[in-house]
Amino acid sequence: MTTAVLDPVEAHVAELERSLRGPSKVRRGIVREVRDGLADAVEAHRRGGLDAGEAARRAVRDFGPVSAVVPLYQDELAAGQGRRTALLLAVALPALMLGWDLLWSTGFMDGPPAAPAAAATVKGLARAQDLVSGVAAVTALLLASLTFRRTGSPRRVAAAVAVTALSAVGLCVLSAVAMNVVNFAQAWERLTAQPVGQFAYAASAATVLLLTRAAVRTLRALGTADGPDQGRSARHS
Amino acid sequence: MASRMPSPRSWVDSLLVRPDAVRGHLDGLILSVLEEGPRHGYAIIEALQARSGGALDLPTGTVYPALRRLERAGRLSGSWSTVGGRERRTYTLTRAGRHALAAQRTDWSEFSSVVEAVLRPPRPASEPS
Numbered sequence: 001m002t003t004a005v006l007d008p009v010e011a012h013v014a015e016l017e018r019s020l021r022g023p024s025k026v027r028r029g030i031v032r033e034v035r036d037g038l039a040d041a042v043e044a045h046r047r048g049g050l051d052a053g054e055a056a057r058r059a060v061r062d063f064g065p066v067s068a069v070v071p072l073y074q075d076e077l078a079a080g081q082g083r084r085t086a087l088l089l090a091v092a093l094p095a096l097m098l099g100w101d102l103l104w105s106t107g108f109m110d111g112p113p114a115a116p117a118a119a120a121t122v123k124g125l126a127r128a129q130d131l132v133s134g135v136a137a138v139t140a141l142l143l144a145s146l147t148f149r150r151t152g153s154p155r156r157v158a159a160a161v162a163v164t165a166l167s168a169v170g171l172c173v174l175s176a177v178a179m180n181v182v183n184f185a186q187a188w189e190r191l192t193a194q195p196v197g198q199f200a201y202a203a204s205a206a207t208v209l210l211l212t213r214a215a216v217r218t219l220r221a222l223g224t225a226d227g228p229d230q231g232r233s234a235r236h237s
Numbered sequence: 238m239a240s241r242m243p244s245p246r247s248w249v250d251s252l253l254v255r256p257d258a259v260r261g262h263l264d265g266l267i268l269s270v271l272e273e274g275p276r277h278g279y280a281i282i283e284a285l286q287a288r289s290g291g292a293l294d295l296p297t298g299t300v301y302p303a304l305r306r307l308e309r310a311g312r313l314s315g316s317w318s319t320v321g322g323r324e325r326r327t328y329t330l331t332r333a334g335r336h337a338l339a340a341q342r343t344d345w346s347e348f349s350s351v352v353e354a355v356l357r358p359p360r361p362a363s364e365p366s
Binding site for chain 2 (some may be wrong): 064066079
């Protein structure tokens with residue numbers, strides 16, 4: 001029991017692994033690279049004449065404290081996930097709107113005629129949705145281009161991406177619900193009897209889920225290194 | 238040899254080149270080291286130390302995230318490959334990285350010549366020691 005001496009290199013790597021937040025594939029790559037680098041450093045120190053224990057301690061000391069490295073890595077994790085979310089948003093939301101517009105204009109969605117007032121409301125809401133997704137897509141492309149900058153605050157850009165995605169998706173979902181409530185008879189017909197309509201609803205739900213998941217991942221990748229919610233995300237691996 | 242406890246060398250090095258003085262130039266230094274060809278993380282660190290004659294003593298841990306940042310900015314491309322029988326993440330200078338390095342060299346030589354011109358003592362070699 002008394003000989004359970006923890007290898008300082010493994011302890012350091014484990015601390016880094018615990019502290020990072022973000023996409024697990026990227027995190028695994030980071031941890032692997034650092035572990036390799038420390039192993040190289042230990043080897044170099046051993047070639048220089050140090051014994052195994054001293055070489056490991058030297059490698060860890062040269063590396064510096066994990067707390068100094070985590071914010072730097074967290075910037076990269078947030079920027080990477082933010083870029084992915086922004087590109088998804090720029091493509092998926094306009095594509096979805098285009099799909100619906102196409103279905104409407106080709107007459108695939110014809111059902112029982114709607115009341116004129118309801119039809120006007122639906123039309124207005126559809127316009128609003130097009131506008132929201134257009135603005136969101138342009139904003140997302142702009143933010144994505146900011147993630148290629150070497151300077152600046154990548155985490156702030158990533159946070160803006162997440163907020164843009166969540167508000168765009170939220171507004172589109174709200175107006176979609178409103179459209180279906182206002183024009184319930186047609187919506188019900190589409191949902192129960194038209195295969196094309198069912199497919200459109202399913203595709204919409206999938207897009208909303210995909211975008212929401214990407215936005216939530218982006219928020220997670222912002223990390224907690226300098227945030228107030230250290231306790232909340234202390235455990236999930 | 239093995240019982241050398243806390244080596245005083247890194248203290249001396251830190252006095253020679255303070256890490257915070259290096260940080261602003263780290264990107265350029267890394268690009269410069271990669272100009273000769275692709276390298277993995279620790280090889281980059283060793284090259285930085287060798288080229289500076291051991292005077293460059295920054296925490297090695299800050300080099301790895303800097304590599305990721307340069308990769309994100311398109312100045313390096315990183316990929317896993319087998320080097321010496323081990324899987325390693327190797328970095329290569331991109332065309333944009335080459336341009337950035339050239340620009341940084343120009344900036345630095347202009348900046349350093351200006352600072353040197355100002356710092357140079359007005360009457361050289363006239364002071365008694």
